[in-house]
Amino acid sequence: xxxxxxxxxxxxxxxxxxxxxxxxxxxxxxxxxxxxxxxxxxxxxxxxxxxxxxxxxxxxxxxxxxxxxxxxxxxxxxxxxxxxxxxxxxxxxxxxxxxxxxxxxxxxxxxxxxxxxxxxxxxxxxxxxxxxxxxxxxxxxxxxxxxxxxxxxxxxxxxxxxxxxxxxxxxxxxxxxxxxxxxxxxxxxxxxxxxxxxxxxxxxxxxxxxxxxxxxxxxxxxxxxxxxxxxxxxxxxxxxxxxxxxxxxxxxxx
Amino acid sequence: xxxxxxxxxxxxxxxxxxxxxxxxxxxxxxxxxxxx
Numbered sequence: 001x002x003x004x005x006x007x008x009x010x011x012x013x014x015x016x017x018x019x020x021x022x023x024x025x026x027x028x029x030x031x032x033x034x035x036x037x038x039x040x041x042x043x044x045x046x047x048x049x050x051x052x053x054x055x056x057x058x059x060x061x062x063x064x065x066x067x068x069x070x071x072x073x074x075x076x077x078x079x080x081x082x083x084x085x086x087x088x089x090x091x092x093x094x095x096x097x098x099x100x101x102x103x104x105x106x107x108x109x110x111x112x113x114x115x116x117x118x119x120x121x122x123x124x125x126x127x128x129x130x131x132x133x134x135x136x137x138x139x140x141x142x143x144x145x146x147x148x149x150x151x152x153x154x155x156x157x158x159x160x161x162x163x164x165x166x167x168x169x170x171x172x173x174x175x176x177x178x179x180x181x182x183x184x185x186x187x188x189x190x191x192x193x194x195x196x197x198x199x200x201x202x203x204x205x206x207x208x209x210x211x212x213x214x215x216x217x218x219x220x221x222x223x224x225x226x227x228x229x230x231x232x233x234x235x236x237x238x239x240x241x242x243x244x245x246x247x248x249x250x251x252x253x254x
Numbered sequence: 255x256x257x258x259x260x261x262x263x264x265x266x267x268x269x270x271x272x273x274x275x276x277x278x279x280x281x282x283x284x285x286x287x288x289x290x
Binding site (some may be wrong): 013026030070 | 258261262270282285
């Protein structure tokens with residue numbers, strides 16, 4: 001995954017300072033979440049505060065307020081880091097993705113530590129904490145593959161990538177038009193050559209069945225129009241056009 | 255403010271990022287200790 005939250009408009013010292021502030025905020029938020037979780041695990045793994053209930057397990061001091069606050073502060077800091085990192089260029093925006101492994105592996109560590117060394121009066125291994133511990137470590141470790149040496153997350157987010165192959169309608173249309181013109185040109189030239197050959201042999205053209213003068217005129221006009229279209233399209237040179245036009249007119253006159 | 259287009263120097267950034275992470279962890283500990 002590549003993040004590009006702000007585009008590449010260059011960066012100033014203020015952008016760099018805000019990027020570092022995002023890292024400080026994110027690290028602080030993760031630390032508070034980690035400490036708060038340990039405090040809750042210390043009293044058995046669950047607690048409650050507030051509401052019109054009789055609470056059996058009160059939360060450790062400050063945790064009920066610090067835990068949600070640190071989650072939102074962490075999300076805000078991660079956003080700041082990704083935004084400013086994309087302005088810095090290079091792999092810096094992608095570094096925010098490390099927050100995921102940092103969160104899950106550190107919390108997984110808490111689960112595992114408390115599973116193997118549960119607070120008294122529990123003894124032995126706490127399966128209820130061992131399983132989430134293993135799951136958290138796996139969830140945190142898998143995205144780290146992208147951060148292995150040469151992994152995709154180290155690649156610069158602003159490296160120009162190869163343009164994706166797009167279907168070029170304009171080029172396709174142009175090619176079709178040129179093909180049609182080429183066919184028309186070769187057909188017309190073949191016709192003219194055949195007619196000249198017949199004329200030289202003193203015969204009537206093969207295609208020219210006895211026709212009325214009106215049909216002949218329409219045929220000549222149509223030929224001249226085709227010639228003119230080919231000339232305008234650049235398929236015929238000026239000399240070819242003049243020669244073909246003269247031949248067509250001569251044929252009609254003759 | 256001057257805007258630069260080339261990414262910042264990688265070695266300097268590595269030092270700054272590690273320093274920011276350490277400062278962040280210390281700030282987190284300090285906030286937790288102060289408010290809990």
